[in-house]
Amino acid sequence: MEDKLNKIVSLCKRRGFIFPGSDIYGGLSSIWDYGPLGARLKKKIKDIWWKTYVEERDDIVGLDSSIIMHKDVFLASGHLSGFVDLLVDCPNCKKRHRLDKILKISEEIYKCPDCNVDIDINKNKPRKFNLMFKTNVSATEDEPIDAYLRPETAQGIFVNFLNVLDTTHKKLPFGIAQIGKAFRNEVTSGNFIFRMKEFEQMEIEYFVNPQEAEEFYRYWVNERYEFYIKKIGLRKENLRLREHSKEELAHYAKACSDIEYNFPFGFSELEGIANRGDFDLKEHSRVSKKDLSYFDEKTKTKFIPYVIEPSSGVDRTFFAVICDAYYEEKVKDETRIVLKLKSDLAVYEVAVFPLLKNKSQLVEVAKNIFYGIKDKISSCYDDTAAIGKLYRRQDEIGTPFCITVDFKTLEDKTVTIRDRDTMLQERVSIDKIIDFLKERLGR
Ligand code: GAP
Numbered sequence: 001m002e003d004k005l006n007k008i009v010s011l012c013k014r015r016g017f018i019f020p021g022s023d024i025y026g027g028l029s030s031i032w033d034y035g036p037l038g039a040r041l042k043k044k045i046k047d048i049w050w051k052t053y054v055e056e057r058d059d060i061v062g063l064d065s066s067i068i069m070h071k072d073v074f075l076a077s078g079h080l081s082g083f084v085d086l087l088v089d090c091p092n093c094k095k096r097h098r099l100d101k102i103l104k105i106s107e108e109i110y111k112c113p114d115c116n117v118d119i120d121i122n123k124n125k126p127r128k129f130n131l132m133f134k135t136n137v138s139a140t141e142d143e144p145i146d147a148y149l150r151p152e153t154a155q156g157i158f159v160n161f162l163n164v165l166d167t168t169h170k171k172l173p174f175g176i177a178q179i180g181k182a183f184r185n186e187v188t189s190g191n192f193i194f195r196m197k198e199f200e201q202m203e204i205e206y207f208v209n210p211q212e213a214e215e216f217y218r219y220w221v222n223e224r225y226e227f228y229i230k231k232i233g234l235r236k237e238n239l240r241l242r243e244h245s246k247e248e249l250a251h252y253a254k255a256c257s258d259i260e261y262n263f264p265f266g267f268s269e270l271e272g273i274a275n276r277g278d279f280d281l282k283e284h285s286r287v288s289k290k291d292l293s294y295f296d297e298k299t300k301t302k303f304i305p306y307v308i309e310p311s312s313g314v315d316r317t318f319f320a321v322i323c324d325a326y327y328e329e330k331v332k333d334e335t336r337i338v339l340k341l342k343s344d345l346a347v348y349e350v351a352v353f354p355l356l357k358n359k360s361q362l363v364e365v366a367k368n369i370f371y372g373i374k375d376k377i378s379s380c381y382d383d384t385a386a387i388g389k390l391y392r393r394q395d396e397i398g399t400p401f402c403i404t405v406d407f408k409t410l411e412d413k414t415v416t417i418r419d420r421d422t423m424l425q426e427r428v429s430i431d432k433i434i435d436f437l438k439e440r441l442g443r
Pocket of ligand 1: 150152153156180184193194195196197199200201203269270272300309311312313314315316
């Protein structure tokens with residue numbers, strides 16, 4: 001399984017999906033950059049989410065709030081005091097670990113995962129470490145004004161609740177959705193893009209009447225689970241739901257379920273769906289002294305809505321998509337690596353090649369085909385290697401179809417179109433390419 005993780009990291013770097021952050025300076029732990037193909041795939045994931053929840057529904061509106069936020073936001077949210085990890089240092093190898101992530105032998109004794117030595121927490125006292133990144137928004141260093149990078153996009157939604165309500169006149173139940181960066185100074189590294197210091201979330205805060213909170217909580221758990229299967233194309237057997245025990249709940253949550261994906265290192269959280277109760281709006285009302293309650297015209301009552309929060313990670317969804325689509329197949333004694341991506345997530349829907357790059361007639365026809373289809377079908381053109389290598393490249397990035405222009409094309413104006421999954425090739429006349437591909441892509 002470790003092997004699969006290494007293979008995926010290597011594929012992502014080799015093909016330009018993901019690079020280590022600040023790579024030429026030796027990288028930074030738990031910081032990653034998305035390359036040309038990664039940026040495209042990531043955008044597709046976000047677009048599907050946004051279209052599903054903001055564009056296709058009339059009960060959810062979008063928001064794009066700032067990353068840097070007032071320190072009082074986090075006083076109210078509880079992050080300043082409560083968003084901490086307990087860290088312990090191994091007395092032997094000196095490595096620092098999160099106490100909740102290492103093996104507990106007894107109440108006092110933990111096991112160092114690196115050198116296997118016992119860590120006695122009476123002698124090596126665990127220390128609290130706040131995960132938020134602090135910054136200074138003052139113009140001078142002598143009079144700093146503290147602010148923080150948001151550790152979740154959710155807080156940008158809560159502080160804008162009143163602005164959105166006043167400008168959209170939405171009635172309960174309604175949601176505010178946001179996609180954006182969040183920052184946490186995570187100590188545990190490894191596992192590729194699973195846990196990063198800078199990552200992206202897709203969050204909805206869905207405001208409801210408190211009496212309907214349980215019903216909407218169940219609705220969102222189911223809705224989000226189905227989303228990963230139907231819209232993202234993850235295999236059902238690689239997904240599972242896990243309800244949090246009372247002890248595990250975050251300080252704000254009344255209930256929470258995780259959607260877990262079977263990553264190469266085992267089932268781990270892909271998304272959390274929480275019933276946050278009225279914690280956030282109540283605390284922001286108290287600290288900001290602004291009334292964040294809602295007036296219900298039907299019952300003529302005023303109350304603080306409850307909020308149901310489906311909170312998904314863009315990067316973890318990306319990671320799950322790659323893991324789910326990754327296949328190795330034996331083809332004539334060679335191993336073919338292929339990403340069997342759902343066609344609407346594939347970076348390109350089709351690639352166009354000339355059979356030989358030094359035959360100018362083939363190159364010219366292939367380029368004409370590419371320029372003729374690229375605004376209707378997402379396409380790329382490649383003539384930088386031999387045909388076998390070009391197919392392998394496209395298989396590895398998950399392109400569903402490859403068009404090859406060969407000598408027969410010059411005679412009868414037909415090309416071969418190769419299917420990524422079956423590797424079968426069909427001859428199609430040039431003027432039918434778009435219809436053929438649209439039909440095969442299910443458009
Ligand atoms: N607003 C609620 C919230 O932030 P969370 O469980 O801490 O809840 C939600 O985060 C989702 O954000 C996670 O399920 C995960 O997909 C993603 N996420 C959280 N921390 C992350 C990290 N350090 N790196 C990558 N993704 C992360």
